[in-house]
Amino acid sequence: MPNYTFLEAYKKIISFPTISAMDEPLDLSNKALIDWLGNVFSSMGFRISIQKVPHARNKYNMLAQIGSGQGGLLLAGHSDTVPFDEGRWNFDPFKAQVKDNLLYGLGSCDMKGFFAFILESLKDIPLDKINKPLYILATADEETSMAGARFFAEQQLIKPDMAIIGEPTELKPIGKHKGHMAQSLQITGQAGHSSDPDRGVNAIEIMVQAIEKLLTLRDSLARNYRDDSFSVPQATMNLGHIHGGDGENRICGHCKLNFDVRCVPGLTDDEVITQIDQALAPLKLSYPDRIDMQLMYPTAPAFACKNEHQIIELAEKLTGFKVENANYATEAPFINQLGCDTLVLGPGSIKQAHQPDEFISLDYVDPTVSLLRNMIKHVCYSK
CATH class of the missing domain: 3.40.630.10 (Zn peptidases)
Structure with a gap:
């Protein structure tokens, strides 16, 4: 040696x-x-x-x-x-x-x-x-x-x-x-002049509805998946980064939200992904081909x-x-x-x-x- x-x-x-x-x-x-x-x-x-x-x-x-x-x-x-x-x-x-x-x-x-x-x-x-x-x-x-x-x-x-x-x-x-996964939620709207909102589809408005669904899921995960041996005992979801639009006088054509989930043992990554998909499913029906979610990188x-x-x-x-x-x-x-x-x-x-x-x-x-x-x-x- x-x-x-x-x-x-x-x-x-x-x-x-x-x-x-x-x-x-x-x-x-x-x-x-x-x-x-x-x-x-x-x-x-x-x-x-x-x-x-x-x-x-x-x-x-x-x-x-x-x-x-x-x-x-x-x-x-x-x-x-x-x-x-x-x-x-x-x-x-x-x-x-x-x-x-x-x-x-x-x-x-x-x-x-x-x-x-x-x-x-x-x-x-x-x-x-x-x-x-x-x-x-x-x-x-x-x-x-x-x-x-x-x-x-x-x-x-x-x-x-x-x-x-x-x-x-x-x-x-x-x-x-805990585990860790990061998701990127992308909303595709239809840009247009803000003076005539009905001629476009505002991606921010759809994102607001998506965030409401995600926060409801966040609270459900926190209630149902806990391990009291952790200093933060519940599974957590954090809405970490959001960006949408390019001007106050323009209908927002695209909005992106990056968020993470930290699972406790006993809650698998696949289970969380399924629950996220289920939470957003009604919105996807209301806005076909406008909502897309992708893993930012492989889950841990x-x-x-x-x-x-x-x-x-x-x-x-x-x-x-x-x-x-x-x-x-x-x-x-x-x-x-x-x-x-x-x-x-x-x-x-x-x-x-x-x-x-x-x-x-x-x-x-x-x-x-x-x-x-x-x-x-x-x-x-x-x-």
């Missing part, structure tokens, strides 16, 4: 620009980082598989495996970051720096720096003695489409007993989280840990924290499709994610390395 110190590995990982963005000019390949990780884990005796991710722009997943047999442990994370706000950073986003025990850099907290913690935890572990496989997964495009995790779940290459996704949770295990379903192998009890014992839930979405539902107990659990705070001057406290190093080593020993060295 290359003799990287923890900070050297961290700085190397941060130095690779791996931005994911829907806007193509901002979107960057993660191949250089994936190749570097593959080489480092290969030098430690891991078998490496690097695969190009379909429906993505030159993005790759990496799976490293050591040991053989059934079950085992998967340590997973995404290799990409969000874009950064130029002019708002006081540090170079791609040159990790330490100041006052805080390590700054794009992805230092969310979350490709997690791979440096994994590498540090593997030092002085006799990997040739494990009797259940240990897997390391680096995925692509978590920050946009989650294409890497979706592709990995579809392949069903491995069947670990347990999986840890190292998103920043302050080392508190997350056993459930809600997640709940299976806990068939008591990963929750193990994580609570090793961290000292009780399992919690989160209102945001991660790759966990896709990793869960491998059939394993899955938790979201990693160093750093979600409050630092997607922020200028993103950082992680180095106080997380020792407890995170200890946690990962104990997880590996418990799962991969068990009889």
Whole structure:
């Protein structure tokens, strides 16, 4: 293995620009980082598989495996970051720096720096003695489409007993989280001069009726789909962006509304889409061919840990924290499709994610390395 110190590995990982963005000019390949990780884990005796991710722009997943047999442990994370706000950073986003025990850099907290913690935890572990496989997964495009995790779940290459996704949770295990979907509702009217409204079809007026239907559905979802273990217990709908028309003296010919829904476990994406279609069906009959709704990007379903192998009890014992839930979405539902107990659990705070001057406290190093080593020993060295 290359003799990287923890900070050297961290700085190397941060130095690779791996931005994911829907806007193509901002979107960057993660191949250089994936190749570097593959080489480092290969030098430690891991078998490496690097695969190009379909429906993505030159993005790759990496799976490293050591040991053989059934079950085992998967340590997973995404290799990409969000874009950064130029002019708002006081540090170079791609040159990790330490100041006052805080390590700054794009992805230092969310979350490709997690791979440096994994590498540090593997030092002085006799990997040739494990009797259940240990897997390391680096995925692509978590920050946009989650294409890497979706592709990995579809392949069903491995069947670990347990999986840890190292998103920043302050080392508190997350056993459930909400899903996320985003819809774009488009109303096509007929533009015309405002002096004669009957000669046109006002898209804003149709949108007002559509919003009334959606708000009624929002309230129904909140009443009927709840999980009181969440800080926001109900399924939510947010009307986030609306635009229509181009002048006060013109009948609006087009209006668009973007909105999102966050499902609790037990409410599937398909069920929500069906209920939205049913809510808007009367309007579609009244205004044929004028109402169209499309997913803005693939949905991320809600997640709940299976806990068939008591990963929750193990994580609570090793961290000292009780399992919690989160209102945001991660790759966990896709990793869960491998059939394993899955938790979201990693160093750093979600409050630092997607922020200028993103950082992680180095106080997380020792407890995170200890946690990962104990997880590996418990799962991969068990009889």
